[in-house]
Amino acid sequence: MALPNPALTQIPDSYKYGWHDSEQPPTTFPKGINAEIVEKISRVKGEPQWMTDLRLKAYRHFEARPLPMWGGDLTPIDFQDIYYYVTGSSDGAAQSWDDVPDYIRRTYDKLGIPEAEKKYLAGVGGQYDSEVIYHNIREDLEKQGVIFMGTDQALKEHPEIFREHFGTVIPANDNKLAALNTAVWSGGSFIYVPKGVHVELPLQAYFRINTENMGQFERTLIVADEGSSVHYVEGCTAPTYSTASLHSAVVEIIVKKGARVRYTTIQNWSHNVYNLVTKRAVAHEDAVMEWVDGNLGSKLTMKYPSIYLLGERAHGEVLSIAFAGDDQHQDAGGKIIHAAPNTTSLITSKSISKGTGRTSYRGLVKVYPGCEKSKSTVRCDALILDERARSDTYPYMEIDEEDVTIGHEATVSKVGSEQLFYLMSRGLSEAEASAMIVNGFIEPIVKELPMEYAVEMNRLIQLQMEGAVG
Amino acid sequence: MTTVTNPLTLDSEAISRISDHLDEPDWLRSHRAEWWQRATATPPPTGEEEEWRRTDLAPLPRDAELLLDAPTVEVTAQPDATAGGLIVTDLRTAVREHPDLVRRFLGTSRGQASHAHFWALAQAGWTGGLFCYVPRGLTVDGTILARTVLERADVTYLPLTLVVAEEGSSVTLLEEVASPDGGAGWFGGIVEVRAAQAAHVRYAHLQQLGDGAWNIGAQRVEVGQDATVTTLNAEVGSKVTKVGLDVQMTGKGGTSKLLGLLAAGDDQHIDINSDQDLHASYTTSDLLYLSALYDRARAAFYGVTKVRAGSAQTSSYQECRNLLLSPQAGAEPIPVLEIETNDILRCGHGATAGAIDPTQLFYAQTRGLDPDAAERMIVRGFFEQVVAQIDDALIRERVLASLARRIGTTEAFA
Numbered sequence: 001m002a003l004p005n006p007a008l009t010q011i012p013d014s015y016k017y018g019w020h021d022s023e024q025p026p027t028t029f030p031k032g033i034n035a036e037i038v039e040k041i042s043r044v045k046g047e048p049q050w051m052t053d054l055r056l057k058a059y060r061h062f063e064a065r066p067l068p069m070w071g072g073d074l075t076p077i078d079f080q081d082i083y084y085y086v087t088g089s090s091d092g093a094a095q096s097w098d099d100v101p102d103y104i105r106r107t108y109d110k111l112g113i114p115e116a117e118k119k120y121l122a123g124v125g126g127q128y129d130s131e132v133i134y135h136n137i138r139e140d141l142e143k144q145g146v147i148f149m150g151t152d153q154a155l156k157e158h159p160e161i162f163r164e165h166f167g168t169v170i171p172a173n174d175n176k177l178a179a180l181n182t183a184v185w186s187g188g189s190f191i192y193v194p195k196g197v198h199v200e201l202p203l204q205a206y207f208r209i210n211t212e213n214m215g216q217f218e219r220t221l222i223v224a225d226e227g228s229s230v231h232y233v234e235g236c237t238a239p240t241y242s243t244a245s246l247h248s249a250v251v252e253i254i255v256k257k258g259a260r261v262r263y264t265t266i267q268n269w270s271h272n273v274y275n276l277v278t279k280r281a282v283a284h285e286d287a288v289m290e291w292v293d294g295n296l297g298s299k300l301t302m303k304y305p306s307i308y309l310l311g312e313r314a315h316g317e318v319l320s321i322a323f324a325g326d327d328q329h330q331d332a333g334g335k336i337i338h339a340a341p342n343t344t345s346l347i348t349s350k351s352i353s354k355g356t357g358r359t360s361y362r363g364l365v366k367v368y369p370g371c372e373k374s375k376s377t378v379r380c381d382a383l384i385l386d387e388r389a390r391s392d393t394y395p396y397m398e399i400d401e402e403d404v405t406i407g408h409e410a411t412v413s414k415v416g417s418e419q420l421f422y423l424m425s426r427g428l429s430e431a432e433a434s435a436m437i438v439n440g441f442i443e444p445i446v447k448e449l450p451m452e453y454a455v456e457m458n459r460l461i462q463l464q465m466e467g468a469v470g
Numbered sequence: 471m472t473t474v475t476n477p478l479t480l481d482s483e484a485i486s487r488i489s490d491h492l493d494e495p496d497w498l499r500s501h502r503a504e505w506w507q508r509a510t511a512t513p514p515p516t517g518e519e520e521e522w523r524r525t526d527l528a529p530l531p532r533d534a535e536l537l538l539d540a541p542t543v544e545v546t547a548q549p550d551a552t553a554g555g556l557i558v559t560d561l562r563t564a565v566r567e568h569p570d571l572v573r574r575f576l577g578t579s580r581g582q583a584s585h586a587h588f589w590a591l592a593q594a595g596w597t598g599g600l601f602c603y604v605p606r607g608l609t610v611d612g613t614i615l616a617r618t619v620l621e622r623a624d625v626t627y628l629p630l631t632l633v634v635a636e637e638g639s640s641v642t643l644l645e646e647v648a649s650p651d652g653g654a655g656w657f658g659g660i661v662e663v664r665a666a667q668a669a670h671v672r673y674a675h676l677q678q679l680g681d682g683a684w685n686i687g688a689q690r691v692e693v694g695q696d697a698t699v700t701t702l703n704a705e706v707g708s709k710v711t712k713v714g715l716d717v718q719m720t721g722k723g724g725t726s727k728l729l730g731l732l733a734a735g736d737d738q739h740i741d742i743n744s745d746q747d748l749h750a751s752y753t754t755s756d757l758l759y760l761s762a763l764y765d766r767a768r769a770a771f772y773g774v775t776k777v778r779a780g781s782a783q784t785s786s787y788q789e790c791r792n793l794l795l796s797p798q799a800g801a802e803p804i805p806v807l808e809i810e811t812n813d814i815l816r817c818g819h820g821a822t823a824g825a826i827d828p829t830q831l832f833y834a835q836t837r838g839l840d841p842d843a844a845e846r847m848i849v850r851g852f853f854e855q856v857v858a859q860i861d862d863a864l865i866r867e868r869v870l871a872s873l874a875r876r877i878g879t880t881e882a883f884a
Contacts, residue, residue: 369797372797387779387811391807392808393805393806393807393819394804395805395806397804399794399800401794401800402799403794404824404825405824405825407821408819408820409821410805410818410820411817412809413814414812
């Protein structure tokens with residue numbers, strides 16, 4: 001992956017994939033969470049009182065709420081065994097290249113890092129542990145008044161616009177993990193696109209976990225003002241450590257009248273990460289919101305990007321790909337809430353389970369009374385590659401308006417033996433043939449990805465099929 | 471008629487009062503006592519369960535008087551139907567005349583997990599029902615009609631229907647239940663259909679309960695090797711219906727087809743949850759439920775298809791379509807898949823909800839139909855997807871006549 005960050009290119013050879021530093025983190029609070037830690041986080045960041053109060057309020061919600069009992073198994077998470085605030089880099093002694101599991105190293109060796117596309121990327125924000133240490137915005141964007149910076153920095157530099165929108169899409173008490181994020185958030189991206197401004201090139205940020213048991217609680221807030229447009233790309237690659245790691249981000253997006261936002265994520269956390277993310281967007285009149293969500297890594301992902309269609313003729317789309325290999329559980333999907341007339345939505349989900357992996361599509365389409373002429377289509381396809389793999393589909397629909405067209409369809413299939421036979425008769429190995437079939441299966445979503453991601457996705461699938469990964 | 475105290479607080483003593491009243495043998499007394507124990511050990515749904523989130527049980531008229539003197543099930547069959555050893559009769563009669571057979575098949579399953587409490591209550595507290603036994607190899611000609619008409623609405627009645635089709639037998643059965651409007655009652659019927667190897671069963675259930683009835687029922691179907699079972703549920707009456715459908719595909723090569731027609735209006739609430747459980751290889755299970763929803767009616771459908779690890783070449787589809795005919799009508803179709811193996815032949819589901827396509831309405835009106843007639847014709851056409859699969863003339867006729875209350879008659883378009 002492209003890392004045009006000069007700070008990262010100067011790191012030693014043993015760290016050639018750019019995920020490890022040998023310095024001691026300058027600030028690390030002890031493991032565990034309590035009101036004191038939450039307050040300290042706010043104080044060390046020099047935040048205004050309202051944010052400190054909000055963090056404390058969110059912490060009380062986190063404490064009061066039970067763990068979700070649906071979806072994946074969250075009981076192994078020990079919330080008191082996690083670092084909630086770390087800056088700088090990590091403890092070097094325990095984390096050398098040799099500590100990185102073979103499967104990750106093989107993946108990196110085989111993947112290479114496609115850099116071809118970096119010219120096309122407008123700016124890069126790298127999240128380095130919990131602090132955003134680097135942002136690169138093209139000058140012309142700055143001239144247009146686009147704000148693209150770390151969320152912490154935005155709180156300081158753009159307090160009015162920040163406070164006006166922060167926590168309005170996902171309130172502190174939304175769910176247990178969103179409450180945790182609100183209490184301890186650090187880092188993430190803040191984007192404001194002024195009225196009528198079209199950001200032509202995708203904005204991009206890299207997120208990384210660098211300290212054992214370090215939770216990543218980044219907080220992203222995107223505001224696209226009337227008639228503007230932006231595409232934000234978030235990709236994660238994480239090294240693996242021996243103990244479970246928690247990633248619990250919150251992403252809030254406000255798409256104002258006539259604006260358009262696309263948010264693309266490829267998640268490839270190492271297989272010890274619990275990835276429990278709350279992502280939600282509100283789309284006003286004539287706005288378009290699109291989530292493109294790829295889940296390849298992590299031990300368990302629970303993530304259901306949602307869109308509230310609040311204005312007439314708003315349109316929402318969720319494109320979701322999930323791949324679950326051995327011992328992985330991808331519980332992903334999407335939610336669309338039709339809260340205005342003439343709104344339209346489309347959810348397309350493609351999931352693949354392999355080995356003992358499990359993919360679950362979980363989604364909701366809700367239409368409130370009075371939202372006439374709303375239309376929604378949900379299409380879920382699952383491919384099960386092995387006898388022990390599992391695939392579930394849980395599509396919820398709540399329709400309280402007559403004059404609508406709502407449809408859901410799902411299929412589950414295996415790789416056809418005739419398809420395999422045909423491809424192998426043309427000289428492909430079984431793994432190559434399977435990879436080709438799987439790549440064809442996810443093609444409708446991959447073609448929506450920025451090119452470097454599409455290339456990487458296809459390679460990853462190929463590696464998975466060769467049994468070279470996981 | 472004897473009044474019994476609140477059936478849910480019914481204790482073992484009250485259960486034995488049923489046995490006294492019906493002069494039952496000892497084995498049946500202990501059967502009831504045992505299931506009463508299970509009913510008390512299995513708490514009623516709390517509303518937290520996925521299957522019970524959409525139906526609030528709090529207003530269930532639990533205090534309605536238990537119907538001790540239930541009406542006898544009127545059975546109509548072809549005159550020579552019983553010649554080959556077919557038994558089809560009121561369950562109380564069957565207990566007297568065929569105690570060994572009834573004993574062999576009564577309460578052999580605990581029922582669907584979501585309805586386990588109600589299943590146990592009916593096993594303990596049934597006061598009427600139907601027993602149908604088709605001996606090995608017998609093909610029953612014609613359609614058996616079993617009709618229960620309650621005279622009062624404000625009662626608790628937990629009937630039990632048992633249909634056993636032995637190896638290679640074949641039977642078609644239409645069961646109808648009806649009760650008067652007015653008065654809150656609790657109808658807690660449970661149905662168990664067992665199809666042994668290569669048996670062929672068609673079971674239709676036509677529900678025409680009164681507008682105060684709470685229909686909290688469960689149907690369990692077990693499909694043996696190479697057996698074929700088709701069920702049809704036509705839900706027309708009741709205030710609230712919450713039915714659990716449980717299909718166990720336990721024998722290799724078995725086939726099941728679950729069909730449903732729901733026509734609801736006023737403030738009717740119809741909530742169905744299904745389990746299509748494919749354990750055995752080469753089994754096929756398809757479900758098709760269609761709802762036409764008028765006024766403020768709501769239909770919820772939560773259906774789970776489970777394809778178990780170790781099964782091979784199974785085929786299943788689940789389809790739920792809702793036609794919303796009023797701005798206040800609502801639907802929540804939720805088809806769930808849980809697939810534990812990759813060796814599947816076919817698996818999928820579809821769910822839709824929406825209004826009539828205005829271009830269809832317009833077209834029908836250009837052909838001279840008034841808007842109401844056009845709507846009726848389109849609804850009837852919507853139902854045709856299921857009606858066309860009802861190959862028994864008597865069942866088709868009676869189901870359509872019953873649906874006419876909501877969707878209008880079909881003669882006008884004949």
